[in-house]
Amino acid sequence: MTPGTLMAAEMAEQPQVIARLVERADAIAAAVRRVAPSPLAATAIVARGSSDHASVLGRYLLELATGRPVSLAAPSLHTLYDAHVDYRDVLALAVSQSGRTPEIVTTLTRLRDAGARGVAITNDPDSPLGLASDLTLWLGAGDEHAVPATKTVTAQLVAFALLARGLGDVPFDDAALTALPDAVAEVLADPEPARRVARTLTGATRLVVTARGLLYGAALETALKLQETTSIVADGLSSADLRHGPIAVVDRGFPVLALLAPGPAHADLVELVALLRERGAQVTTIAPGPDADLPLPDVPEALASIVAVVRAQQLAYELALALGRDPDAPEGLDKVTVT
């Protein structure tokens, strides 16, 4: 099989997968409202790896929507340390593509035993995770065969946006949701910018991906995807953390990917990009508008993560090919996570 066949095919399914989820927006909203405790003390997200990165967007959107603290659960507290907890009035959202990551299933089970209401966000509603929940949000992304997760990650991002929309006010409207599948298709139909940027990165051994606020999770996912397909050491850092210390290692020619979208975090990123360029860094921008190196369609900041992650997949795919690697099966990676 030609290298990258699986990953390319799965990336191409994303507009459809997202469209099917968006069609279910009102049903998902009604379901999560039925399950969520009222009053709500807090929301806890249980995830790992790529799912952890979708959770970072979820964390922001859910706190904006519910107004209550959102915690990213520490699974080892429940799987290793036998923590005695009281999770009454807590909504626990557990994310696992396969629904079979034992750590995630065990953690959700323990939190529900401690009083939490549990939602499973999974691609397999009959999985152990689905069976361990009060409500299953089925991603409907179909089987994923390439090792780098693509359509399941964007489906998770959309799922979090829909759960937040069900629980309160969110910074995007229904028209933007409906337009999302076309926005993703627009990115996929335009691979040339990713090819061009990939050619500038073939000599990189390390890079930093930076963003802030609503795009921060997309920066983490971009770093993971590049690292998975190319073995380049890639760090995702919030712009605030990058300024605070790691900027010391950014010198002439150091590659940095910056994710930007109009919104409250935009000015901070624009300033950081200028600072990085002053230091001689090789900055690639992922942002709406024709001036960006990797241009994004014009979508609200809260949904920009989704199109940015698709751009990142394209870049990871093109860069792996440019390096003579097979994006479908990076060395040393297995698909199933048993922790």
Add this chain to the structure above:
Amino acid sequence: MTPGTLMAAEMAEQPQVIARLVERADAIAAAVRRVAPSPLAATAIVARGSSDHASVLGRYLLELATGRPVSLAAPSLHTLYDAHVDYRDVLALAVSQSGRTPEIVTTLTRLRDAGARGVAITNDPDSPLGLASDLTLWLGAGDEHAVPATKTVTAQLVAFALLARGLGDVPFDDAALTALPDAVAEVLADPEPARRVARTLTGATRLVVTARGLLYGAALETALKLQETTSIVADGLSSADLRHGPIAVVDRGFPVLALLAPGPAHADLVELVALLRERGAQVTTIAPGPDADLPLPDVPEALASIVAVVRAQQLAYELALALGRDPDAPEGLDKVTVT
């Protein structure tokens, strides 16, 4: 001034700083019990950078002690996105060495305006953060002049242990707390292992630091400290996350630091170290007992982070010197964080 003079002097103060905090253990416990909401819905920790790493230990200990979810706050929600939140029945713990990081002060102020009870963990009780809180836990670490934070970080770790002890059951006893200053002094009196390991790492351009559970925050801090003083690209990763993907970039000679201590996470780390050695990685262990490359005194797992971080400081210091750098003033780093 001889390179590293400041950092060495500040590291040497740690037994005293910790002893003074431990002496206040009961007073701190009484104070935090007076301030904490009852019943407690959740705890939110507000921090950034090095303080963020101490918060990871805090996150585990506080959830074990209170049984309720612990959230690491996303400051940008409050400083940039104007989130409308209801933080009644939430205990907010804000950490800033200087007490002057505007983002941390603004976030604590907004959370208290939204109903939270706020504790400031700071080295300057008269700072804006101290003045914006219901209770100030003064670290009493004295001024810090070297750029890499040392005594303020270990003071923060101890502060979280003491706050958790005040709020419920913790996995260490008072005898272990009382013995902690001597354990730190024992590490400081024995710099030879760090010198020896530093000589094996002078050729490294990147490395991974791994741990799990109660030692995970120490792994993040170890990576930051090494990166700050040497410009080596250092990633802190939980052992679960390392197995799940990044292990693909670990090949022959790749340097990995593994932090271990007897406890529920120990078996997982022992297995991972064996796997990494099979792959030909250059593994350095930081663990209790004479067999470790960087040996630690025998302290409970919940307090092992503190002695492990002191070992990491030693290594960062020795490695910077071995590379001809000044640990006191790494290139490109400023002391004050304005985000």
